[in-house]
Amino acid sequence: MGAASFRGILNFARGVVIPVAVLVLWQLLAMSGWVNPQILPSPVQVAAKWWEYLRPIASYSEGSYALWLVSGELPHDTIASLSRVVGGFLIGTLLALPLGLLMGASNRLYGLFNPLVQVLRPIPPIAYIPLAILWFGLGNPPAFFLISIGAFFPVLMNTIAGVRHVDGIYLRAARNLGAGQMTLFSRVIVPAAMPYILTGMRIGIGTAFIVVIVAEMIAVNSGLGYRITEAREYMWSDKIIAGMFTIGLLGLGIDYFMNSLNNWLLKWHRGIDQN
């Protein structure tokens, strides 16, 4: 065995030692009888519940095997939450991007829109919930509204900043090479602002993910946020924790995806982090 692979094993061991210790302590605490298992279920119990929550309810009979695999309650909730995040994020981003590009490029438009943006931006998206329910009732419409607001402002602010920070030397070089306004915009300003825009999108989808859970806890009857609120009403703490764990995994997955997208789109960029 080489020194490198030994170091790899060592690093892996170092990474898992704390999580394993926490799980063992938690299990011991739950088994000790000091705490009510309804308040703090053991990790084994949570894992069992998670599996029950994950697996298909009926046994496989006919039709698509893949569909059957995700016919359980947890896959349904995950898909519901994820589609809301993606849908709301896309709405927010598609509105914020063109506005941000225009506000960044034109001082006149910036002066026109910026005051309103500055007034609305500090309002947490969650504060829109009462209005969202009043306007759109319950269900998907208020959820999409709230999530798109959560994504809108980070993307907008970063896009504006990105366009405004484009190095003048690129503009001069492009004009020297004969670029007109449209070429300058689409082939120089937008790509040069891309690192900022992508940072905005990462923050935006992070906010969208927070908002989807809150929206589901209040205004929707499906999804992971709804499920853990429902589980509280039945005092199913194991299901709450299983749901929280799933939310965490989903967030990690989204972040991983955004990071990969970032690295792929910015492979030309000098200072990208390799995490």
Add this chain to the structure above:
Amino acid sequence: MFIHIENVNKSFPVPGGEVIALKDINLDVGEGEFVCLLGPSGCGKSTLLYAIAGFSPPTSGSIAINGRTDIARFPGPDRGMVFQEYALFPWMTVEQNIRFGLEIKRLPKAEMNGKVDTLLRKLNLYEFRERFPKDLSGGMNQRVAIARVLALDSPIMLMDEPFGALDALTRRTLQDELLRIWDDYRKTIVFVTHSIEESVYLADRVAVMTYRPGTIKREVHIAMPRPRDSASAEFNALKKELSKLVMEEQMRYTQTEIQGYTAD
């Protein structure tokens, strides 16, 4: 006259007044000529180059390109510019950077491909055509910037201290390469530098500029045949002559700097 600069003045507003960057500049550059603008920092040599490029037109006076005074009011591909900071688009590969100007010109695909290929080979960039600028050395990047300008077929090349950030050996290699290109393509070159040696090595004529306000202090013709031997007596005599002219301005620059610090 190819580039005809007449009574050009340029001033910039600064807090509490204005700085006169260029004063009564008169300079002619003939077709196919290689002219160096030489002077210390702050003498306005880059300002003059930017005025020719059309980035920042003069406050008064005129710049005529091939007899037309309207051209230099705006930047354009007839006056290709090579910047000290390369100014390559980092999101484009080497090949895409060279292709960019041709795409703007809407050249037919086949002609475009042929042209890009020729330039990639001519400047020894073919192996690197898929790379991004961040993965190349400074010398390589400046080659790409030169190729990008050559692709435009512009009769005039404007170069703003293009080799200033390179090490001495790379610098000499690129100087030789530039002379070869100049010879092959018969370009008119205006080349800004603060290196006396570089100006003597490259130019047909060196215009020495004064420090603030920037004026043309003296024009020195360099008739030595190329390739020039930088160790020859003639070369060193010219260096000495230019050095005397430039160092007087450098002294004024240094004194102004010191006064600037001690005035506070």
